Amino acid sequence: MNRFTSVHDLINGPGLTQALQDARNVVAHPWNHEALGKHRTLGLLFMNPSLRTRMSTQKAANLLGMDTIVLNAGADSWTLETQDGVVMDGGTTEHIKEAAAVMGRYCDILGIRTFAGLTDREKDYNETILESFVRYAGVPVVSLESATRHPLQSFADLITIEEHKATARPKVVLTWAPHPKPLPQAVANSFAEWMLQAEVDLVIANPEGYDLSSDFVKGATVTHDQDAALDGAHFVYAKNWSSYEQYGQILSKDRAWTVTEDKMALTNNAKFMHCLPVRRNMIVSDGVLDGPASIVLDEAAHRVTAAQVVLMHMLKGLA
Amino acid sequence: MNRFTSVHDLINGPGLTQALQDARNVVAHPWNHEALGKHRTLGLLFMNPSLRTRMSTQKAANLLGMDTIVLNAGADSWTLETQDGVVMDGGTTEHIKEAAAVMGRYCDILGIRTFAGLTDREKDYNETILESFVRYAGVPVVSLESATRHPLQSFADLITIEEHKATARPKVVLTWAPHPKPLPQAVANSFAEWMLQAEVDLVIANPEGYDLSSDFVKGATVTHDQDAALDGAHFVYAKNWSSYEQYGQILSKDRAWTVTEDKMALTNNAKFMHCLPVRRNMIVSDGVLDGPASIVLDEAAHRVTAAQVVLMHMLKGLA
Amino acid sequence: MNRFTSVHDLINGPGLTQALQDARNVVAHPWNHEALGKHRTLGLLFMNPSLRTRMSTQKAANLLGMDTIVLNAGADSWTLETQDGVVMDGGTTEHIKEAAAVMGRYCDILGIRTFAGLTDREKDYNETILESFVRYAGVPVVSLESATRHPLQSFADLITIEEHKATARPKVVLTWAPHPKPLPQAVANSFAEWMLQAEVDLVIANPEGYDLSSDFVKGATVTHDQDAALDGAHFVYAKNWSSYEQYGQILSKDRAWTVTEDKMALTNNAKFMHCLPVRRNMIVSDGVLDGPASIVLDEAAHRVTAAQVVLMHMLKGLA
Numbered sequence: 001m002n003r004f005t006s007v008h009d010l011i012n013g014p015g016l017t018q019a020l021q022d023a024r025n026v027v028a029h030p031w032n033h034e035a036l037g038k039h040r041t042l043g044l045l046f047m048n049p050s051l052r053t054r055m056s057t058q059k060a061a062n063l064l065g066m067d068t069i070v071l072n073a074g075a076d077s078w079t080l081e082t083q084d085g086v087v088m089d090g091g092t093t094e095h096i097k098e099a100a101a102v103m104g105r106y107c108d109i110l111g112i113r114t115f116a117g118l119t120d121r122e123k124d125y126n127e128t129i130l131e132s133f134v135r136y137a138g139v140p141v142v143s144l145e146s147a148t149r150h151p152l153q154s155f156a157d158l159i160t161i162e163e164h165k166a167t168a169r170p171k172v173v174l175t176w177a178p179h180p181k182p183l184p185q186a187v188a189n190s191f192a193e194w195m196l197q198a199e200v201d202l203v204i205a206n207p208e209g210y211d212l213s214s215d216f217v218k219g220a221t222v223t224h225d226q227d228a229a230l231d232g233a234h235f236v237y238a239k240n241w242s243s244y245e246q247y248g249q250i251l252s253k254d255r256a257w258t259v260t261e262d263k264m265a266l267t268n269n270a271k272f273m274h275c276l277p278v279r280r281n282m283i284v285s286d287g288v289l290d291g292p293a294s295i296v297l298d299e300a301a302h303r304v305t306a307a308q309v310v311l312m313h314m315l316k317g318l319a
Numbered sequence: 320m321n322r323f324t325s326v327h328d329l330i331n332g333p334g335l336t337q338a339l340q341d342a343r344n345v346v347a348h349p350w351n352h353e354a355l356g357k358h359r360t361l362g363l364l365f366m367n368p369s370l371r372t373r374m375s376t377q378k379a380a381n382l383l384g385m386d387t388i389v390l391n392a393g394a395d396s397w398t399l400e401t402q403d404g405v406v407m408d409g410g411t412t413e414h415i416k417e418a419a420a421v422m423g424r425y426c427d428i429l430g431i432r433t434f435a436g437l438t439d440r441e442k443d444y445n446e447t448i449l450e451s452f453v454r455y456a457g458v459p460v461v462s463l464e465s466a467t468r469h470p471l472q473s474f475a476d477l478i479t480i481e482e483h484k485a486t487a488r489p490k491v492v493l494t495w496a497p498h499p500k501p502l503p504q505a506v507a508n509s510f511a512e513w514m515l516q517a518e519v520d521l522v523i524a525n526p527e528g529y530d531l532s533s534d535f536v537k538g539a540t541v542t543h544d545q546d547a548a549l550d551g552a553h554f555v556y557a558k559n560w561s562s563y564e565q566y567g568q569i570l571s572k573d574r575a576w577t578v579t580e581d582k583m584a585l586t587n588n589a590k591f592m593h594c595l596p597v598r599r600n601m602i603v604s605d606g607v608l609d610g611p612a613s614i615v616l617d618e619a620a621h622r623v624t625a626a627q628v629v630l631m632h633m634l635k636g637l638a
Numbered sequence: 639m640n641r642f643t644s645v646h647d648l649i650n651g652p653g654l655t656q657a658l659q660d661a662r663n664v665v666a667h668p669w670n671h672e673a674l675g676k677h678r679t680l681g682l683l684f685m686n687p688s689l690r691t692r693m694s695t696q697k698a699a700n701l702l703g704m705d706t707i708v709l710n711a712g713a714d715s716w717t718l719e720t721q722d723g724v725v726m727d728g729g730t731t732e733h734i735k736e737a738a739a740v741m742g743r744y745c746d747i748l749g750i751r752t753f754a755g756l757t758d759r760e761k762d763y764n765e766t767i768l769e770s771f772v773r774y775a776g777v778p779v780v781s782l783e784s785a786t787r788h789p790l791q792s793f794a795d796l797i798t799i800e801e802h803k804a805t806a807r808p809k810v811v812l813t814w815a816p817h818p819k820p821l822p823q824a825v826a827n828s829f830a831e832w833m834l835q836a837e838v839d840l841v842i843a844n845p846e847g848y849d850l851s852s853d854f855v856k857g858a859t860v861t862h863d864q865d866a867a868l869d870g871a872h873f874v875y876a877k878n879w880s881s882y883e884q885y886g887q888i889l890s891k892d893r894a895w896t897v898t899e900d901k902m903a904l905t906n907n908a909k910f911m912h913c914l915p916v917r918r919n920m921i922v923s924d925g926v927l928d929g930p931a932s933i934v935l936d937e938a939a940h941r942v943t944a945a946q947v948v949l950m951h952m953l954k955g956l957a
Contacts, residue, residue, distance in 0.1 A: 031358055039669055041697060049397060051418065054424045055388050059360060062386045067700045069693050078687060078915055087919040089818040092936065094915030098934070102914065105939040106693045182410040253408075255666075276421065277397060277413030281406040301424040319340070350677055368716055370737065374707050374744045378679060381705045499727040572727075595740065596716060596732030600725040614667070620743040 001313045003134050005127075005143040006151050007194045014313055016197060022309045023159045023302075024154070030063050030308070036297055036315045037066035043107030044144065047129070048115040049074045052276060052303050053144045053152065057111055060307035064315065069107065080126045096129065100136035109314050110137050113144035116184035118248030119208045124148060124184075142307075148216075150186045153275050153299075154194040155306035160299045161200065164271050169199050170234035171268070175226055176206035177283040178253045179240035187275050188241045189216040196220060205229035209243050209251040226257055233267040238274050238283050260285040264293060273296045320632045321452050322637045323447075325470050326463040326513045333632055335516060341628045342478045342621075349382050349627070356385035362426030363463065366392045366448070367434040370567045371595060371622050372463045372471065376596045379626035384632065401447045414633050415448065419455035428633050429456050432463035435503035437567030437638040443467060443503075444532070459633045461626075469505045472594050472618075473513040474625035480519065480554055483590050488518050489553035490587070494545055495525035496602040498559035501601055506594050507560045508535040515539060524548035528562050544550065545576055552586040557593050579604040583612060590614045639951045641772050643765075643781040644789050645730055645832045646669050652951055654835060660947045661797045661940070669699050674953045675704035679854070681745030682782065685711045685767070686753040690914060691782045691790065695749055698945035702953065705747065720766045734767065738774035747952050748775050751782035754822035756886030762786060762822075763851070778952045780945075784853075788825045791913050791937075792832040793944035799838065799873055799936045802909050805936040807837050808872035809906070814844035815921040816891045818880035825913050826879045827854040834858060843867035847881050847889040864895055876912050876921050898923040902931060909933045 001013035010019050026033070042061045046054065054070070061068045073080065080099055081092035088095065103110055112133045116124040120250060124147040134141045143151055161172065172195055174188060193216050195202040202220040204212070223229050230236065238259045243249045257279065264270060272284065272294045280286055288294060322331035329338050345352070361380045365373065373389070380387045392399065399418055400411035407414065422429055431452045435443040443466040453460045462470055480491065491514055493507060507523075512535050514521040521539040523531070530541060542548050549555065557578045562568045577600065583589060591603065591613045599605055607613060648657050664671070680699045684692065690709070699706045711718065718737055719730035726733065741748055750771045754762040762785040772779045781789055810833055812826060819898065826842075831854050832859035833840040840858040842850070849860060861867050868874065876897045881887045889937065902908060910922065910932045918924055926932060 024570050041700065043693065051397060051413070052392065052421060053361065055390065055422065058388050059386075059425050062360065067697075071689065071693065078689060081918070083921075085924060088801050088917035089920055094689070094918075095918050097928075098914055098916065098938075101935050102690060102938040103693065105935060106697050106942065139495060276417055278417065279407035279412075280400070281404075282408055286404060290416075297420050300417075300421040303427065370709065370716060370732070371740060372680065374709065374741065375705045378705075378744050381679065404956050594738055597736065598726035598731075599719070600723075601727055605723060609735075616739050616743060619736075619740040622742065 001317055002140040004151060005130060005134065006149055006309045007197050010155070011197065019309055020159065020162055022312065023305050026308045026315065027305055034063065034065040036312060037061065037064035040108040040315060040318070041067045041069060041106065042109050042111065042311070043103050044068060044070045044111045045073060045103065046071070046113045048113060050113055050144070051299055053113060056303035057144060057307045059304045060311055062149060063308055064311055072225065074125070076095055080129070081313055082132060083301065087305050088175055091230055096132040097136050099132045101138060104137035104139045107139060108318055109140045109142065110142045111142040114146050116147040116186060118182055118184060118242060123248040140317070142310055145186060147184065149190040149193070150308045151190055152310065154190040156299055156302035157191060157237070157273060157309065158194050159302045160273065160295055161307055163298065164295055165234065167234060169201060171232055172200045172202050172235045172237065173229045173233040174202065174204045174237045174239065175229060175257070175259065176210050177238045177240055177257050177259060178255055179279055179282055180247050180253065182242035182250050183240050185212055185241040185244055188212055191237060191239070192217045192220055203229045207252045207254065207257065209245055210241065211245065213244050227266055230263055231264040233270045236267060236270045236272050238272070240283060255282065258285060259288055260284060261287045264288055273299055276300055320636055321459040323470060323629045323633070324449060324453065324465065325468055326473065326516050329474070330516065338396070338628055339478065339481055341631065342624050345627045346624055352631055353382065353384040356380065356469045357385035357632060359427040359634060360386045360388060360425065361428050361430065361630070362422050363387060363389045363430045364392060364422065365390070365432045367432060369432055369463070371619055372432060375622035376626045377624045379630055382627055383630055384531050385630070399448070403449060406628060414453040416455050419452045420457060421436050423456035423458040426458060428459045428461065428630065430461040430463045435466040435505060437501055437503060437561060440566040452491055455598060459636070461629060464505060466503065467505055468509040468512070471622060471625045471629065472506055472508055473509040475618055475621035476556070476592060477513050477517055478621045478624055479592065479614055482617065483614055484553065486553060488520060490551055491519045491521050491554045491556065492548045492552040493521065493556045493558065494548060494576070494578065495529050496557045496559055496576050496578060497574055498598055498601055499572065501561035501569050502559050502561040504531055504563055507531055507558050510556060510558070511536045511539055522548045526571045526573065526576065528563065528564055529560065532563050546583070546585055548586040549582055552589045555583065555586060555589045555591050557591070559602060574601065578603060578607055579602060580606045583607055592618055595619055639955055640778040642789060643768060643772065643779070643784065644787055645792065645835050648793070649835065657947055658797065660930055660950065661943050664946045665943055671950055672701065672703040672769070675948060676955060678746040679705045679707060679744065680747050680749065680822055680949070680957070682706060682708045682749045683711060683739050683741065684709070684751045686751060688751055688782070690938055691751060692940035695782060697942045698949055701946055702949055704949070718767070720770060735774050736772040738771045739776060740779040742775035746956055747778045747780065747949065749780040749782045752784050754785040754824060756820055756822060759885040773832035773935045775929060778955070780948060783824060785822065786824050787828040787831070789828055790941060790944045790948065792828040793948070794937055794940040795829060795875070795903045796832050796836055797913060797940045797943055798911065798933055801936065802933055803872065805872060807839060809870055810838045810840050810873045810875065811867045811871040812840065812842045812875045812877065813895070813897065814848050815876045815878055815897060816893055816894050817920055818891065818916055820880035820886050820888050821878050822877040823850055823882055826850055826877050829875060830855045830858055831879070841867045843852060845890045845892065845895065847883060848879065849883065850880050855899065864901070865904055868901055868904040871908045874902065874905060874908045874910050876910070878921060896920060896923060897926055899925045902921060902926055911937055914938055
């Protein structure tokens, strides 16, 4: 596996079934593969702040015996040029071609964290920065969240669902919830994409104007009626995103969409999920988040599991 | 020992006598306990800048064979909400409940650095951030300086005094000294609290209006006459702090309180101490700081010793 | 070797011939000296952003089995006072004397990255910050680029030339090239200084007003005619620098000095070199940089080699 930027890389690599089996194994025996990463270096490049991704990926690298070098773009280093053929007489100090290639010379695997700009939809959905790193790094690249996907999060979510599910094919509801600031669609896109490959029935509930790109949700049931969606659900995955259609806009902050105890009462004793960080009493009420249905900390903990399985397969593929 | 936020945690744990014996042992044989931290992760969260704490704690973790993950709040991650029941529709992006619990899932021990805001005395002295981490992390928490105490510094100070003392019960003077900016009372509070548990006679000298909270200095001699205090002293510990009574205010920048060669001549050949960083020729004259009486670098070096002893006891307590 | 701040430290230590032999050895067997750095700590202090230096030096330390602690001055810690005798009642929070001495207590070797201010030539060329660290640290100090030199870069450049040269004594051309912002002379100074010690013929080409300090280029051929300089060259090293004479000024952004395919056609099939980051189509055309003559990635990769050889000799010198 020489890239991990979406669920398809895992499917084309070890396969989803094997990856979930690997997840159970590394949870049971976290240090069993410590020799695999000996003398291997993981480079992590962050272009925006991060808590879970930063810590969990370093932890996963430690579990595999790898050395890690962390770089914060901007604060620690420079601003990247991504256009081809440009005369670089402005604010960008290094072309991504060199930056990626140089980092690839120092590291055996690179992790890259980028973020949607939310102004130019085509630019965001082209994934220029991530794809340039994949193209020029010369070593395997792991997405630590990109403009349109957050595959390590989604893999952790799937591991968590597998761990908590009580029925063979649970009903999973991805519901939009309000937030004061415009957020990317990455987590929602990615969650949908992964669920559509898993043994679950996916229903997506969001207000009008918030439909996600059909590239990610084709095959899922999409509704604008949250209550109907929640009926009989086994897992409720709440997340805010800004509009894909009116790109990057906030069309609603309607707290009728906040996941409360009343909303959870509509479900089939569902577990509550969120990728964190979460805005309390906007996305979800204190009662739900602090109550027994919440499995958000398990999701966060499985970020280590997900990263460890992905890095493990990449390490196995190295010469 | 599942928390280290004041001298009392050490007293309730191994006891101060044992801790000082441990300090001598780790200085003599710094790598003897390298196996103790194998496969253990120390997470360090900094909410404000730091040189000594950052480096010495990482060094201590290395000596114990631990992996360390460092996070700068703000720059690297997010802004924390500390109030309960709030609707998070403003600037804070994550509640401390989740942040602490998630970090506790990734790490075996957490170190937290916070700082007094110096505007709301009750809020600072309640230690909301530190205590929330202790409450929600689910793993042992080490204070890397909090709003009202700096226990690793004070422990290092005590180790240094033990190393340099020539009499069984030395006279130790904590003296206020001028500084251009308002500083917390944390170092002074903490030093007083530790000295009152140690085999020393503590005298505190400060201008009127600068008396520390009685919670920290009860049992010490407090005077507003610096010269009288210095008479016969074996150790002079200089430090600036802003007013506790007129909270966070600067009432004086009187350089008559600067510790000079003339002031040191009043003592019983005393050693000069300061936690660093120090404002030269405000807190202390160049002559004293660069002269043979200064043991500030030993104090700084013993920050490693103090952290190593504390982490060692925490590691021993882990399952 | 207890300092590495210019080529002379290597000459006065193992010697240049041995250092180049060591470079070949560590490239062939990168992990052979992993035991050498066991229980040794490298402290890296960055006063300005960096990609290659930050990553390559950490990688070199890993290869030698060292622990590394990285500190970003400003963001992570404090502002440094460098003047003697000053009353520190202003913006600087710690004197470099204490900062260096404390870091020297925590680390076995220190690496320091400073940068020219480009306003006060005498201050820059006195290397106050770097020399203060050398004087007060009490442990060996490695320059990670200073106001007037970038010796790890120049060492990497020399290793790269040795690797690619096809004639015993190649002609090496250092040519100025345009850039939108004022840059230090450090890389150019340092490259000239190293080449003058190596088995090469050095020609320096720059516009009038851009002559480098004679302290660095004495013995080299200096011309203002780029085309004449390029004639018969085996290596072309492009770099921008601001004026030394009209200190820190930009006197020209003339893109006739950009290294293009046409310029390279004047050479003896020369290799193209640059320290990176490089402004495309200002310093060098896309065609040259992306073409077979470019060896910029090898230079970047040999930053690890250079740092490893330097650290190796320092480690051998430790008690």
